[in-house]
Amino acid sequence: MRLHYFPLSGHAHRARLFLSLIGVDAELVEVDLPGGEHKTPAFLKLNPFGQVPVLEDGDVVVSDSNGIMVYLAKKFGKTDWLPDDALQAAQVQRWLSVAAGELAYGSAAARLVTVFGAKRDPDEVIGRGHALLKILEDLLARQDWLVAGRPTIADVALYSYTARAPEGNVDLEPYPAVRQWLARVEALPGFVSFARTPAGLAA
């Protein structure tokens, strides 16, 4: 199994973290994002969206970090991480949607501005980051994990960009329950950390 990734991509970290949490080995293939490798015909054939991560498993190619987690959970029968039950599966999906939406276009986008110089309105994306963090804080003050009383791919999906939100000037100080949840994820067997950059509030 090969994971095409980039060390500073939180989407790539999400996939790498889940591989590690379930103890599945994969060769890490670094994609030269600064050199534009993700926009080459060879890479676009793997993923027409031109994004990392991409997982290759023999002839199977899966892109989208949420999609990769679903593939791995299903392939290896990890119903603890991705429940089969209708309600719990829906609740996990709810957070995968948030990871692809409010998180990607909030705290993750704010970090794109500071770390990669992306052109986004900082007020808009930082504001969206805090709006999500307020909801997470309220929830995580009452429960340890997002769904089902145990770690699921919902927690993995939200972890990486939330942990590095300060790099995009999204301050985690007002959210103690979120910070405790981050620490719980970091204490899971198999956890691998997401590279830090000297950007934003983390500088």
Place this chain on the structure above:
Amino acid sequence: MRLHYFPLSGHAHRARLFLSLIGVDAELVEVDLPGGEHKTPAFLKLNPFGQVPVLEDGDVVVSDSNGIMVYLAKKFGKTDWLPDDALQAAQVQRWLSVAAGELAYGSAAARLVTVFGAKRDPDEVIGRGHALLKILEDLLARQDWLVAGRPTIADVALYSYTARAPEGNVDLEPYPAVRQWLARVEALPGFVSFARTPAGLAA
């Protein structure tokens, strides 16, 4: 079963459309978005994100349009619409992520500007809309459905906001394969249309 919805929300239409496609009756409860009902304590108790749609099924409450489709597909055993196979499930997830990401912050956001006066950078969101449409056009020129050679919740997730993209000044004229795919969705038994507004290119 009760679906809290709003007629001009594409997210709400997505859930309503899927209910209809699988032949499940639900009472439609209109949420007064213009009057701010979605920000009241009673509604925030149903969905802390303050968004439609929300599905109530007895004591069960599910929010997020993708989450609602997962709930319904699992509850009613619709593995044709949401495959159990690892690769196909991952491919469906890939498009649910796109629906929550590139679509919501692209063509859907462009329509929020014209229909609801939302403050977004039109160039940014219209550009994101076209970037997704180019990828869809390339794919749908080669296949009838997004995943598995048959309609799945991936198609339902992408339909509503793609169909109404012109209302946000995202022109569908350059994308004939996308328009043919929209027509295929509209020809499915149980299809219900998404309300039109006189905005953007549709005006």
